[in-house]
Amino acid sequence: MSDLASGPAAGTRQGLRMWVGLAWEVVRGGFVELWAHKLRSALTLTLLMLGVFTLVVMTSVLDGILDKVQTGFAGLSWDGTIVIQPKEAKTNDDQKRFAMSPGLRFEDLPRLAADHPLVTAFLPRATKRTTVRVQGGTERTFVTGVTPDFAVLMNRPVSLGRGLTADDARRRSSVAVVGATLASKLFGGADPVGRDVAIDGVSFRIVGVTAPTMIFSEEHYYDANGLLIPIETYMVRVDKDHKLTQVAAKLRSRKDVLEVKSLLLSRARQAHHGIEDVEITDLDAEMAKGFARFQEEMRGWTVVLSSLAGTVLLVGGVGVLSVMLISFSDRRFEIGLRKAMGASDFEILFQFLLEALVLASVGAFLGTVAGAFLCRRLSDLFPWGLVVNPVGLAIAWAVALGLAFVFGLYPALRASRLSPMEAMR
Numbered sequence: 001m002s003d004l005a006s007g008p009a010a011g012t013r014q015g016l017r018m019w020v021g022l023a024w025e026v027v028r029g030g031f032v033e034l035w036a037h038k039l040r041s042a043l044t045l046t047l048l049m050l051g052v053f054t055l056v057v058m059t060s061v062l063d064g065i066l067d068k069v070q071t072g073f074a075g076l077s078w079d080g081t082i083v084i085q086p087k088e089a090k091t092n093d094d095q096k097r098f099a100m101s102p103g104l105r106f107e108d109l110p111r112l113a114a115d116h117p118l119v120t121a122f123l124p125r126a127t128k129r130t131t132v133r134v135q136g137g138t139e140r141t142f143v144t145g146v147t148p149d150f151a152v153l154m155n156r157p158v159s160l161g162r163g164l165t166a167d168d169a170r171r172r173s174s175v176a177v178v179g180a181t182l183a184s185k186l187f188g189g190a191d192p193v194g195r196d197v198a199i200d201g202v203s204f205r206i207v208g209v210t211a212p213t214m215i216f217s218e219e220h221y222y223d224a225n226g227l228l229i230p231i232e233t234y235m236v237r238v239d240k241d242h243k244l245t246q247v248a249a250k251l252r253s254r255k256d257v258l259e260v261k262s263l264l265l266s267r268a269r270q271a272h273h274g275i276e277d278v279e280i281t282d283l284d285a286e287m288a289k290g291f292a293r294f295q296e297e298m299r300g301w302t303v304v305l306s307s308l309a310g311t312v313l314l315v316g317g318v319g320v321l322s323v324m325l326i327s328f329s330d331r332r333f334e335i336g337l338r339k340a341m342g343a344s345d346f347e348i349l350f351q352f353l354l355e356a357l358v359l360a361s362v363g364a365f366l367g368t369v370a371g372a373f374l375c376r377r378l379s380d381l382f383p384w385g386l387v388v389n390p391v392g393l394a395i396a397w398a399v400a401l402g403l404a405f406v407f408g409l410y411p412a413l414r415a416s417r418l419s420p421m422e423a424m425r
Contacts, residue, residue: 044319048363048404049370051313052396056371058305059392062298064382072216073291077155078283080254084112084264085246087279101272106235106242108271113247116263118256123150123248126234127222133198134186141182142226143199145234151177151210153250156223161193161208169230174237177208179224197227202237204229248283257282310399316363317403320356324411327355332418339420349416356408357401364400368393 086104089095106126113122126145131138150156151163158177168175176197183192192206204227215221235242251260261280268278328335335348372388379386 044316044323044359045363045366047312047316047319048360048400049367051309051316052364052367052400053371053374054305054309054312055392055396055399056368056388057374058302058309059389059395060371060375060386061378062302062305063389064378064386066298068214068382069291069294072214073287075155075213076216076220076283076287077153078287080251081248081283082251082257082261082264083246083248083281083283084268084278085281087277089277097275098277101275101277103272104244104247104268104278106231106244108244108268109247111271112264112267114267116260118252118260118263120250120252121149121153123147123153123250124231125150125219125245125248126231126239126243127226127245128239130200130238132182132186132227134195137186139182139186142222143234143238144222144226144228145231145238146228147231151228154219154248156213156228157211158208159211160191161206163208164228164230169232172233172236173230174202174204174233175207176204176227176229177210178206179210179226179228180212181224182226183209199227199229200238254284257284309396313399313403316360316400317407320359320404321407321410323359324352324356324408328352328411328415331415335415335418336420336422339418345416348418349412352412352415353405353408356404356412360400360404364397367396367400 084104087094087098089098106124109122109124113124124145124147128143129140130143131140132143146164148164148166148169151158156163159180161177163177164175167173176199178186178192178197186192186197187195192209195206196203197206198204210223210228213220213224215224229238247264249260249264251257261282264280265276265278269276272278338348368388375386375388
């Protein structure tokens with residue numbers, strides 16, 4: 001009874017050991033074939049390696065770029081933000097009408113920026129390009145007047161020293177926060193806090209330096225390459241015309257955009273004698289449009305680079321076909337001898353297909369190692385580092401092995417259908 005029970009199990013184990021042994025012999029034989037034909041194998045492996053390398057690096061870098069751009073858009077702090085700014089006169093009638101208005105000025109703020117339950121804060125901004133002088137040289141750059149809460153609400157963190165304060169605004173203090181890029185230009189990496197700069201001949205004390213940031217808007221560029229000073233000081237010391245570049249409104253809720261737009265336009269008309277010489281931009285909507293355009297461009301690049309990698313892999317698959325056909329021709333006697341000794345057609349088919357997959361696996365492994373190495377070298381260029389995309393890696397291996405299977409099937413079928421007598425002539 002126990003012999004009957006153990007018989008099928010023992011047969012299964014013996015069959016499994018046979019297939020494992022065959023697989024190991026095929027893998028070992030595959031490496032022997034690769035080594036025996038070094039140049040031919042190197043060309044084939046290079047193509048497979050380049051295809052896998054391209055797919056691995058492409059998917060990983062595109063992920064890194066996506067993370068970087070998402071971080072950059074998030075750093076804009078445009079969520080729930082609308083901006084009122086002067087409207088460009090497009091016709092002669094516009095020029096005549098706008099000339100009757102004082103324009104967007106600092107004096108409009110008591111009316112424009114009056115407290116409202118739907119608005120968290122109003123952030124006026126005035127920018128002028130002028131010459132800044134420090135000991136040892138001058139630089140033509142941007143000077144921007146802002147309120148103390150601008151840095152917090154619009155994501156301009158300070159890395160050295162301090163930011164602007166309400167006391168600076170109240171006293172109209174001659175203090176400035178210098179942008180990270182400008183600080184590097186003017187002071188060459190030295191700590192500028194406590195140093196003096198002259199703006200239009202007026203001395204300002206540097207109290208802080210903004211943190212380095214990705215440049216994703218015109219205002220970001222101005223702030224990184226310029227100086228932030230209290231807007232009250234700006235109006236007294238820098239711009240006697242008291243012109244504002246814009247006034248941003250941070251909303252408590254995104255759904256109140258239309259209502260606050262109408263409110264601000266109404267307030268501006270009242271301040272400008274009934275003339276609507278300003279326009280309002282929804283920065284949140286603009287950011288969404290910009291990100292959608294970026295995603296569309298990314299899809300285009302993905303198609304182009306995927307096609308390139310696929311073409312290289314396809315040529316690599318043709319190389320696998322060539323290698324396996326040559327292997328079939330060189331080993332006809334071996335195939336006939338194995339068949340004469342009892343090897344089945346399926347075993348011969350399995351042997352050749354497994355050799356093709358071994359060839360593809362070696363190429364894919366080399367491509368993976370090279371791609372991972374390059375991703376590691378590029379990691380510092382991305383805000384969250386750069387890691388190998390597992391999806392891209394899986395696709396690369398699947399395509400490489402799939403092509404090896406498809407292109408290795410024809411030589412494998414020819415080998416499996418070869419008669420022993422014909423092969424051993």
